[in-house]
Amino acid sequence: MVAELDRTPILELEDVTKAYRTGEVLVQALRGVRFEVSDGEYVAIMGESGSGKTTLLGILGCLDRPTSGSYRLVGQEMSTLPESRRARVRGERIGFMFQAYNLLPRATAFKNVELPLIYAGVPRAERRPRVLDALASVGLADRAEHRPNQLSGGQQQRVAIARALVGRPSVLLADEPTGNLDSASAADVLAILDRLHRAGTTIVMVTHSHEVGQRASRILNVHDGLIVGDTIIGTAA
């Protein structure tokens, strides 16, 4: 809808490289990556394992810094930002979904979803309705007091979606979000992502599954640390 017309770049990468050392070996994970993601896009980054796609997602999520090059998130340069500022950006601009869900095992679904709001300094009274809304939006309103080990994998990943969205981020980053799920749960999760996309949420997802990748509006192929393909699939709206 409006998102179709809005071409504001949310993510901008220019000549991003990433090298790291594992033991004696210097690994060139990214060797000059350049692309933009606009507001409302649903991008799937695809590639073989070891292609550099997960490293790329780490940089997009401000969990990792590029060795060289520039990365701007909503116009702000991230590569040189000090760690404390990057933490704030992660809390306020980015929502994460991981393959392994990464929920705190001892905390209830409510507490897990509340976490970003606590770190963002949202007052307690305001947190509660927002957390309950976020849980309701992924169909888990009745699971707020359950701990992760009392929930199925699909439910846990939906809690993770609620946690990623509760802070109203600029972009949702998902790392193999269906990798640990059975097909029914995976379908649920992908349906939620479709719905979020239609509502205008910017999504960047890393996957090696073509089936999952086809749900996106654009596919970036990564091979050997470089973008080797950039395909617009069509409008999902």
Place this chain on the structure above:
Amino acid sequence: MTTAIENVRLAFGALRANWFRALLTALGVVIGVASLIAVSAVSAGAQRQVAESIRRLGANVILVDGEFISVGAGQSATDRTITPADVAAIVKLPTVTAVAPQQDMESLPVSAGRYRTVTRLFGITPAFANIYNQAASHGRLISPSDVSFGRSVMVLGLVPAAKLFPGENPIGRTVRVGSHEFQVTGVQTRKGKLGGESLDNRIFVPLPLVLRVLLGGTTTKSVGVRVRTEADIQPTMDQIGALLRRQHNLPPSYADDFSIEDQAAFVKEAQTATTTFRLLTFALGGIALLVGGIGIMNMMLVSVHERTREIGIRKSVGADPLRVQLQFLIEAVVLSTLGGIAGVLGGIGATRLITSLAGWETVVSPGSLVLAFGVSVGVGLFFGYYPARRAARLDPIAALRYE
């Protein structure tokens, strides 16, 4: 504000999850704090006793003892070297505020009717009461006119009063010493013990009477000399020494025929001994706290390691390094503070136990409790800092991938 409460709640949750480990870790702080409190209570009690002893002995009192004069000089066998002229000369010294010549007779049998006892008799002047804080619980003390008129009056300590007049009022009654009779005018207040000797097993009569009637001669065994301040004690002792040598015409090659000592010297020595003991035990308590602190540091390092992934998750949802550091620091402080509270309670309990078992006087001061509490908080802060800093510095992406 909310984050501090949030962090304390988080800390309790994390400690509860590993409560047994936390308990064992806190034990070091518990023992350290408890021993610090018990030691300071015991030493404060000892200090109070020392102060009480000095008060009973008389503060700032110098005791001058005369030696026996060799028999054959044609004098009484009990004569000593301190003469009334010596006493008069000591009175004139500028730092001296009171002088009490005294003569005593140990293990003296006394009787009243069919009751008899053995006690220590002191021949004194009214200055004695001033120097040694003597007071009467019944009747009155030896007065100046008792001395000048040579009245046969007596003041009883509590022990002879009870032995000679069980269940009766001794005032106005008669006590026999050898063939001489004394009328009781007063009973001394309770003095307690000093170095094993009961200060209550004593009787007091006017000094001239002892010299004239009981012993013969004019010299006194000793002289209690009170000076203005503690700082005056040593210089005055030196002055008295020089004065007596002059009075006695002693050539430089001759030794003193008298001795001068600081009355409270042995009490002060005991005080030094307790100070040493106290420092030693404080050091032990300090070592226990150090070991406790290292235990906390060790546990926190293990905890940070085990919760690497949790730290990664928190960082990924917006926790900045300072927040993470604060979370782990508060956890360490909560642990050491809980240990400190248990230690304070344990210390008070141990102190009570010491008092009831060993019979030592103990004083638990509120200051020592506050200090012990503060120290335990400090231990948490100090030993929690490094592990917390390590947590704060974890690389978020490595932490998230940590299995």
